[in-house]
Amino acid sequence: MPKVTITTDKLTLDVKDGYALIDMCEEHDTSILFGCRDGACGACMIRVIDGASNLSPMQEDEKDFLETMAAEPNERLACQCKVHGDIKIEVSD
Template sequence: MPKVHITTDDKTIEVADNYALIDMCEEHDTSILFGCRDGACGACMVRVLEGAENLSPMQDHEKDFLETMAAEPNERLACQCKVTGDVKLEVSE
């Protein structure tokens, strides 16, 4: 099962393959915050430290929003990501 390590919380959570990050965060106490849950507010932005290839590919909607926010290349919107393998994240400032 994929493991999600959140460095901000020093916490590792095991999830089922292809599990939505937002569902994981609702079931566990994490520092990742959510607002719109639809890729439109940026509240859930995380920095992917390792395992970017183990998150679901970025769709145009997310890509456009991150470009608008001038996000760094390793930043993703947690509400738009599913987990397919081990990944290490931190909450973006």
């Protein structure tokens, strides 16, 4: 079972393979905030510290948005990510 560690919250959770990060955050108290839930507002930006390849691949829309926001290469939109293995993330500044 994949483990999601959110260093900002000092929290590690077990999730089912393919589980959406946004669903996990709705079930637990985390610091990751959501707005549009559709990859358009940037509220849910996270930094992936470890295990980036264990997240669902970035689609064009997310890529374009992150480029517009001048995001770092290890940043993702949590609302667009599904978990397929262990990851370690933090809330972006």
